[in-house]
Amino acid sequence: xxxxxxxxxxxxxxxxxxxxxxxxxxxxxxxxxxxxxxxxxxxxxxxxxxxxxx
Numbered sequence: 001x002x003x004x005x006x007x008x009x010x011x012x013x014x015x016x017x018x019x020x021x022x023x024x025x026x027x028x029x030x031x032x033x034x035x036x037x038x039x040x041x042x043x044x045x046x047x048x049x050x051x052x053x054x
Contacts, residue, residue: 006041006043007038007041007043009034009035009037009038010035010038010041012027012031014027
């Protein structure tokens with residue numbers, strides 16, 4: 001399933017209080033590990049105009 005062209009594991013929402021620094025660090029680490037496994041996002045690669053496409 002894709003949401004707005006993003007793969008499911010590239011977007012994560014979590015409710016974390018400002019007092020939950022350890023939880024924030026854990027969630028950030030988990031999300032980063034999932035994204036590393038996915039590799040670079042190929043859907044939103046910026047393409048610069050070339051002389052052929054101008």
